[in-house]
Amino acid sequence: MDTNYGMEIVRATEIAALTAAREQGLGDYREILNHARAAIAKTLNRLRIDGFVVNDRFQNRDDLFPMPATLGQGGPTMDLMAIALEAHHSAANGGNNATSYAVIAPRGVIQSVPNLNMYKIVVGPQVGNVIDINQPPIINVKRVARALRKYTENVTVCILNQARHKQLIKEIRECGARIKLIEEGELSGCLSAITGEKTDLYLGYGYAPEGALVAAAISCLGGYFEGKIFYENDRDREQAEEHGISDFEKIFRPQDLVRSKEVAIAATGVTDGEFLEGVRFTSNGAVTSSFIARAETKTYRKLETRHFFDYKPVF
Numbered sequence: 001m002d003t004n005y006g007m008e009i010v011r012a013t014e015i016a017a018l019t020a021a022r023e024q025g026l027g028d029y030r031e032i033l034n035h036a037r038a039a040i041a042k043t044l045n046r047l048r049i050d051g052f053v054v055n056d057r058f059q060n061r062d063d064l065f066p067m068p069a070t071l072g073q074g075g076p077t078m079d080l081m082a083i084a085l086e087a088h089h090s091a092a093n094g095g096n097n098a099t100s101y102a103v104i105a106p107r108g109v110i111q112s113v114p115n116l117n118m119y120k121i122v123v124g125p126q127v128g129n130v131i132d133i134n135q136p137p138i139i140n141v142k143r144v145a146r147a148l149r150k151y152t153e154n155v156t157v158c159i160l161n162q163a164r165h166k167q168l169i170k171e172i173r174e175c176g177a178r179i180k181l182i183e184e185g186e187l188s189g190c191l192s193a194i195t196g197e198k199t200d201l202y203l204g205y206g207y208a209p210e211g212a213l214v215a216a217a218i219s220c221l222g223g224y225f226e227g228k229i230f231y232e233n234d235r236d237r238e239q240a241e242e243h244g245i246s247d248f249e250k251i252f253r254p255q256d257l258v259r260s261k262e263v264a265i266a267a268t269g270v271t272d273g274e275f276l277e278g279v280r281f282t283s284n285g286a287v288t289s290s291f292i293a294r295a296e297t298k299t300y301r302k303l304e305t306r307h308f309f310d311y312k313p314v315f
């Protein structure tokens, strides 16, 4: 991409995060999600692109803000992925890991995926490609330990605290690795594993569209991921076929979901998370914590942005 869109899309995640943070803990998860979605759409719509929104997990929900299928003021044809507010229940309850994300790439680069469950295993570049989704969790933990030259007991595995992960958690406990349980916001856990900041490995079920975002993050930051979509019935398989997926045993790797090095990602914390801090309001504005990265140069910026509401009348 000739233009570095990172600064453009981070403005959108910042606005979505500021909007959501205003409603943090108020208990209304639809309102907070709708306002964040409207805010990110409005800001992304200012870009000088012909942007096609892909992998919007809520696109068929008629109780939520309808994200337009296309965004932008005209220009190069691009794919846009906007997760205005991941972990929206958490944000509404005043919990952790709520984050706003955006990805941009030339049109056709981001694989469209069905809104189905995907089992994911995610590591950072320091681990390399040693993991294998078909191996039991304990084998993967041991491979990560060996790659990082750590004792198994010092490897930290991040897992969503969900009933479906009971067996997984049991197996990790048995092998002696440390566990970081998060209530919501798998992307926050995945980014923490990719950057190796707080965890060494992310494991578990989440959604397939989130897998595409993880792939974009890995294209930009390095690391490795394998994901497998979980099909419960023929309807699920038909849904996948509508996205051009006919191999139902397919293991998705980063290059399957983001098919070029021309991709940029941005994220801003709404509430404190595994990877970014949440919005802090000040007497006359707010401070946001974000990151921007792009695959071509691998430049990775962490931003602390000070917003002054006197000059941002919308707040």
Ligand SMILES: O=P(O)(O)OC[C@H]1O[C@](O)(COP(=O)(O)O)[C@@H](O)[C@@H]1O
Pocket (backbone or CB within 6 Å): 085, 086, 087, 088, 089, 090, 160, 162, 183, 184, 185, 186, 187, 205, 206, 207, 210
């Ligand atoms: O546990 P569930 O309901 O299957 O949902 C898992 C999903 O929930 C999340 O924790 C939060 O999802 P939302 O973005 O919908 O708030 C995701 O990170 C994860 O993919």
